[in-house]
Amino acid sequence: MKQSILLLTAVVFLTASTAAAEPVKIGMITTLSGGGSGLGIDVRDGFQLAIDQENGKLGGYPVELIVQDDARKPDKAKQISDRLIKKDNVSIMTGIIWSNLALTVVPKAVDEGIFYISPNAGPSLLAGKGCHENYFNAAWQNDNLHEAMGQYVNDQGYKKVFLLAPNYPAGKDSLSGFKRFYKGEPVAEVYTKLGQNDYAAEIAEIRSAKPDAVFFFLPGGMGISFIKQYNQAGLKGEIPLFGPGFSFDQGILGAVGEAALGIKNSSQWNKDIDNPANKRFVDEFKKTYDRLPSLYASQGYDTARLIASAIKAVGGDMSKKDAFRKALREADFISVRGAFKFGPNHHPVQDIYIREVVSEDGVLTNKIVTKVFTSHSDAYVGECEMK
Amino acid sequence: MDYSLVCEQVLNGLQFGVMLFLMASGLTLVFGIMDLINLAHGSLFMIGAYLCAMAFQKTGSFLIGLLVALPGAAIVGIVVEVIALRKLYARDHLDQVLATFGLILFFNELTKIIWGPRALFLDVPRSLSGTVNIIPGAPYPAFRLAIIVVGAAVAIFLYLIITRTRLGMLIRASATNREIVGALGINVKLLYTLVFGLGALLAGLAGAMAGPLLSVEVGMGESVLILTFVVIVIGGIGSIRGALLGAVLVGVIDTLGRAFLPAFLKLFLDPATADGVGASTASMMIYIFMAVILTWKPKGLLPAHG
Numbered sequence: 001m002k003q004s005i006l007l008l009t010a011v012v013f014l015t016a017s018t019a020a021a022e023p024v025k026i027g028m029i030t031t032l033s034g035g036g037s038g039l040g041i042d043v044r045d046g047f048q049l050a051i052d053q054e055n056g057k058l059g060g061y062p063v064e065l066i067v068q069d070d071a072r073k074p075d076k077a078k079q080i081s082d083r084l085i086k087k088d089n090v091s092i093m094t095g096i097i098w099s100n101l102a103l104t105v106v107p108k109a110v111d112e113g114i115f116y117i118s119p120n121a122g123p124s125l126l127a128g129k130g131c132h133e134n135y136f137n138a139a140w141q142n143d144n145l146h147e148a149m150g151q152y153v154n155d156q157g158y159k160k161v162f163l164l165a166p167n168y169p170a171g172k173d174s175l176s177g178f179k180r181f182y183k184g185e186p187v188a189e190v191y192t193k194l195g196q197n198d199y200a201a202e203i204a205e206i207r208s209a210k211p212d213a214v215f216f217f218l219p220g221g222m223g224i225s226f227i228k229q230y231n232q233a234g235l236k237g238e239i240p241l242f243g244p245g246f247s248f249d250q251g252i253l254g255a256v257g258e259a260a261l262g263i264k265n266s267s268q269w270n271k272d273i274d275n276p277a278n279k280r281f282v283d284e285f286k287k288t289y290d291r292l293p294s295l296y297a298s299q300g301y302d303t304a305r306l307i308a309s310a311i312k313a314v315g316g317d318m319s320k321k322d323a324f325r326k327a328l329r330e331a332d333f334i335s336v337r338g339a340f341k342f343g344p345n346h347h348p349v350q351d352i353y354i355r356e357v358v359s360e361d362g363v364l365t366n367k368i369v370t371k372v373f374t375s376h377s378d379a380y381v382g383e384c385e386m387k
Numbered sequence: 388m389d390y391s392l393v394c395e396q397v398l399n400g401l402q403f404g405v406m407l408f409l410m411a412s413g414l415t416l417v418f419g420i421m422d423l424i425n426l427a428h429g430s431l432f433m434i435g436a437y438l439c440a441m442a443f444q445k446t447g448s449f450l451i452g453l454l455v456a457l458p459g460a461a462i463v464g465i466v467v468e469v470i471a472l473r474k475l476y477a478r479d480h481l482d483q484v485l486a487t488f489g490l491i492l493f494f495n496e497l498t499k500i501i502w503g504p505r506a507l508f509l510d511v512p513r514s515l516s517g518t519v520n521i522i523p524g525a526p527y528p529a530f531r532l533a534i535i536v537v538g539a540a541v542a543i544f545l546y547l548i549i550t551r552t553r554l555g556m557l558i559r560a561s562a563t564n565r566e567i568v569g570a571l572g573i574n575v576k577l578l579y580t581l582v583f584g585l586g587a588l589l590a591g592l593a594g595a596m597a598g599p600l601l602s603v604e605v606g607m608g609e610s611v612l613i614l615t616f617v618v619i620v621i622g623g624i625g626s627i628r629g630a631l632l633g634a635v636l637v638g639v640i641d642t643l644g645r646a647f648l649p650a651f652l653k654l655f656l657d658p659a660t661a662d663g664v665g666a667s668t669a670s671m672m673i674y675i676f677m678a679v680i681l682t683w684k685p686k687g688l689l690p691a692h693g
Binding site for chain 2: 189
């Protein structure tokens with residue numbers, strides 16, 4: 001018995017040392033259980049699809065993806081991050097969905113020389129004062145989609161908009177993002193409790209305030225409840241709703257149902273963006289997972305493709321940190337959203353679209369209506385002093 | 388501030404309170420009569436909503452959804468009671484909290500395995516999808532009125548069961564002294580299973596009725612659960628009348644606080660601060676209310692064995 005273990009150990013060591021190249025280790029911390037798990041699952045599946053397309057490789061070199069569930073809890077994310085860095089020796093981390101989790105994990109990880117590429121969360125701190133040479137965001141800065149909606153609502157000539165968001169940092173950021181480009185006077189700014197699911201009181205307030213439009217940011221289940229109740233109150237036909245794409249994403253539309261039909265929302269990606277990379281992504285995602293890809297899936301996929309481009313540039317050798325960073329900065333990959341490059345704070349400079357919820361063969365989905373921003377950066381880039 | 392808005396908000400508060408009552412009635416029965424702290428009550432709420440949504444998707448009928456959800460939740464409740472909770476009656480409350488918290492995690496994961504991580508769709512039945520002009524100028528969703536009616540029916544039903552039937556008599560008796568009831572030859576074990584099943588059925592009903600309004604998703608029961616505990620503590624643990632009174636008070640206070648506190652604060656503060664402070668204070672209102680009630684009446688407004 002002992003002998004065989006020894007033999008096994010020897011074999012393991014032998015194969016490890018003789019292997020052509022050690023796989024690049026990527027740690028993914030994301031939300032796979034509890035509320036909001038749909039987002040993490042989509043990011044993971046999008047990322048995994050990119051690896052599967054290359055048969056276990058990214059950029060031509062083998063990778064090992066270690067996926068861990070943070071259950072949307074900051075302390076748990078912190079523990080996983082410590083373990084990934086110290087025990088698993090990952091060189092790249094990604095996956096976090098929520099800004100509060102990102103703020104607990106990212107600053108420490110990048111200080112320890114880990115590359116962190118965000119597939120979703122983009123808090124203002126990390127785009128501005130807290131920017132870091134090892135931190136990249138492949139999705140957006142948190143304010144971006146709200147800014148686009150503010151611009152669009154303004155362009156459409158709405159003058160009295162009712163604003164609604166949860167009472168937490170991302171909620172306040174969203175309304176300030178919206179107001180950055182909306183020039184009219186908000187009729188009211190209402191902050192609701194995070195996790196609230198009955199909006200009868202707010203809807204009565206909207207009816208009585210008689211705005212000409214409503215902008216809301218209520219991520220996850222809050223948005224599902226709000227849109228359903230808004231429709232049930234008979235307001236949908238009277239006062240148009242506008243919001244960021246999160247509440248109208250593929251993973252959520254099924255649960256909102258026809259109440260979402262016709263609502264305009266903002267997004268940097270949609271499945272009908274016409275480029276070969278997107279076409280391939282949408283087709284193969286559908287084939288592999290038997291569902292339409294969501295915004296989050298596209299971000300997970302792009303994150304993996306971005307990492308692939310940089311791994312390729314350094315020939316799979318993760319000790320070449322400066323070269324790896326330089327390659328990430330160049331972002332030499334074809335994004336499924338079309339034009340994509342990084343600004344000086346390592347956040348995307350990209351186009352943002354307005355989509356409309358439509359029904360295609362009985363399935364609710366989005367189609368692009370117009371482009372609001374071309375090569376749009378973020379409001380915090382000036383505050384970033386990259387070392 | 389116009390009159391119809393105030394009326395509408397009071398109605399909203401009443402409806403929210405009735406929703407809470409559907410949850411609280413089951414929880415207070417279990418807590419008050421069986422002396423069991425059941426954190427998994429929210430999971431039964433979730434199961435009710437999921438079963439209703441599943442049946443709704445298969446058949447397109449909300450009524451069939453209800454017919455599946457109610458017995459479904461009751462059966463799940465009974466199975467859980469027999470397998471897990473029965474062993475916990477003699478243990479102290481901390482053990483019960485730990486065990487039933489474990490059940491929450493178990494049911495959340497099980498739900499995700501069976502129905503997937505994405506929220507399910509559940510719509511109001513066609514016949515109740517419109518609005519009713521109950522207050523001039525403020526069309527009110529018919530389904531929300533239906534919730535108020537169902538809540539009132541449940542209150543009457545429970546009142547009749549508890550005060551007019553033999554089962555109710557036994558429930559009241561064993562709440563007072565379990566051993567004596569057992570010594571008189573009553574199968575207390577079976578009685579407790581039935582009470583727990585009834586509590587689960589009520590939670591399932593609440594879940595199914597809430598499903599068309601809310602997002603039917605994993606973990607939907609937890610946020611309701613906290614408010615439900617507030618309700619039964621304010622009303623008096625174990626008292627159905629207390630649960631009804633507590634639920635309506637909490638519903639109305641919470642709704643009116645959310646609706647009018649920011650506007651009220653704008654009389655003294657600048658609008659941006661008033662919005663922020665108002666929103667934060669409004670979400671604290673019911674807890675402040677609970678603290679006041681408990682200093683005045685430590686056993687709640689209408690204690691069961693007063």
